[in-house]
Amino acid sequence: MASTLRLIVGAVGLVALAIGFLAAVYLTAPVAPGPDLARSKSTSKGLYSLSIAPEAGEPQQGQMHAWVITVKTRQGAPVEDVRFAVGGGMPKHSHGLPTNPEATAYLGEGRYRIEGVKFSMPGWWQLKFGITAAAGADEAIFNLVL
Ligand SMILES: [Cu+2]
Structure with a gap:
């Protein structure tokens, strides 16, 4: 016992x-680090400061939508006459964007409308903005998780 x-x-x-x-x-x-989801950041060489916002509510999967990107100098002055190269994709899936987004309008105060963005599946997406303006060419990548 x-x-x-x-x-x-x-x-x-x-x-x-x-x-x-x-x-x-x-x-x-x-803890597995998730992607940095900041919607405001400096470009990689520090020439510009960017912030992005969806134009009409958070993007939904499969829905064509637009973003407004604000481009400012390092000192905070709005940047005009920006030429954009917009790209991106899903880094974990090795595929690009299903569409070819473009800047379609200058809205003043350094703000531009980027139309034709679509996230065709849930998960981690990246939007890459190439920025060319008076200060030079630079770029930044934004992460979005749907
Ligand atoms: Cu995918």
């Missing part, structure tokens, strides 16, 4: 140890 009790206490102790070990592993495991 005493030996059975010792066995049970031992088994319970082992289970507790295992749970403690798993909890320690789980709690100290590094």
Whole structure:
């Protein structure tokens, strides 16, 4: 009888140890870093500061929609006469955008409308903006998760 009790206490102790070990592993495991979802950032060479916003609510999967991108100098002055190259895709799927978005209008104050954006599936997308203006050519990548 005493030996059975010792066995049970031992088994319970082992289970507790295992749970403690798993909890320690789980709690100290590094959290997988998600993509940076900032919608305002400097271009890679620091020539411009960009911010993007969907023109009419958050984009839905499969829906053609437009973004407004604001281009400012490092000092914060609106940038006019920008030439854009818009690209992107899904980095985890190795495919590009299903459409060819374009800047279609200058809205003033450094703001431009980018039309023809479509995210055809859920997941992690990137929008890449090549910016060419008086200060030179630069680019930035924005991450979006649908
Ligand atoms: Cu995909």
